[in-house]
Amino acid sequence: MAELQKQLSRTQLACSCCGDLKIDQRLLTALETLQRLAGKVLEVEDAYRCPAHNQEVDGISDGEHTEGTAAHVRIPGMTLQQMYELALRVPEFANGGIGAYDGGFLHVDVRQGSSRWAQVRGQYVGIQHLVNEPVSAAPHRKAVHAATAAL
Numbered sequence: 001m002a003e004l005q006k007q008l009s010r011t012q013l014a015c016s017c018c019g020d021l022k023i024d025q026r027l028l029t030a031l032e033t034l035q036r037l038a039g040k041v042l043e044v045e046d047a048y049r050c051p052a053h054n055q056e057v058d059g060i061s062d063g064e065h066t067e068g069t070a071a072h073v074r075i076p077g078m079t080l081q082q083m084y085e086l087a088l089r090v091p092e093f094a095n096g097g098i099g100a101y102d103g104g105f106l107h108v109d110v111r112q113g114s115s116r117w118a119q120v121r122g123q124y125v126g127i128q129h130l131v132n133e134p135v136s137a138a139p140h141r142k143a144v145h146a147a148t149a150a151l
């Protein structure tokens with residue numbers, strides 16, 4: 001289970017302005033799960049931010065970074081949509097926060113309560129501006145299809 005923690009260097013997780021580091025264990029566990037599902041090494045950036053640095057880059061709307069419960073991830077070779085669908089399969093992220101950014105990365109956090117958003121050209125918008133809910137999120141319709149096919 002400690003694979004990812006070994007791979008992630010302190011500099012990837014620490015605040016880029018001062019080097020302070022505070023990371024929630026649940027975030028590391030969830031990132032491990034995401035990496036296992038992806039089958040490749042995650043690119044993690046911008047995890048912990050000290051309050052001053054967070055104010056500078058994103059302000060209050062992205063506050064989980066100051067709690068050490070959020071990170072920005074990119075999975076090499078995957079589209080934003082594919083990364084989003086994979087993140088939804090990680091319970092901590094599905095029940096927490098997932099943001100899609102037009103820079104081609106996801107913000108994931110382990111807050112209590114589902115939250116979704118997208119950021120396009122610096123503006124916060126609905127998640128559907130960048131990604132669609134996967135078809136598998138509508139099991140009802142899928143079941144109807146299967147029943148029709150069986151006839």
Ligand SMILES: [Zn+2]
Binds near residue numbers: 019050
């Ligand atoms: Zn800092």
Ligand SMILES: [Zn+2]
Binds near residue numbers: 062065070071107
């Ligand atoms: Zn973020």
